Amino acid sequence: MSELEWQESWSVGNPVLDDDHKKLLAIIQMISDYRPESADLTQLFAELEDYTKYHFAREEGLMDGADIPDLAAHLKSHRSFEEWLHSVRYAFTVSQESRSLLLDSVDEYLRKWLINHILKTDMDYKGLI
Numbered sequence: 001m002s003e004l005e006w007q008e009s010w011s012v013g014n015p016v017l018d019d020d021h022k023k024l025l026a027i028i029q030m031i032s033d034y035r036p037e038s039a040d041l042t043q044l045f046a047e048l049e050d051y052t053k054y055h056f057a058r059e060e061g062l063m064d065g066a067d068i069p070d071l072a073a074h075l076k077s078h079r080s081f082e083e084w085l086h087s088v089r090y091a092f093t094v095s096q097e098s099r100s101l102l103l104d105s106v107d108e109y110l111r112k113w114l115i116n117h118i119l120k121t122d123m124d125y126k127g128l129i
């Protein structure tokens with residue numbers, strides 16, 4: 001799959017949150033580049049889950065008190081992504097076979113979700129936090 005690179009047009013106007021997004025993209029890129037002999041997939045997903053939680057907490061803290069359109073829907077999309085990620089991590093522990101079968105679609109979904117979330121949902125707070 002193509003290289004996942006953050007672009008200036010993806011800036012949400014807050015350098016700390018932009019850096020978080022870059023870090024999440026980097027972890028997803030490592031998942032895309034995953035080879036069993038060179039990386040530990042369980043470790044990569046643990047890192048993605050931890051950093052996602054950390055980032056969402058930061059973003060939600062900054063949005064709290066600001067007049068963000070559709071905040072409830074934004075928070076809901078964070079919670080459902082966390083749930084999805086958690087269930088994928090569980091599915092990966094079931095067997096090596098389920099891992100291989102899932103990995104391509106999981107990778108594609110991660111890329112689409114993050115890019116779509118930054119460009120559509122997160123842009124709603126640009127200039128407000």
Ligand SMILES: [Fe+2]
Pocket residue numbers: 059074078117121122
């Ligand atoms: Fe968000």
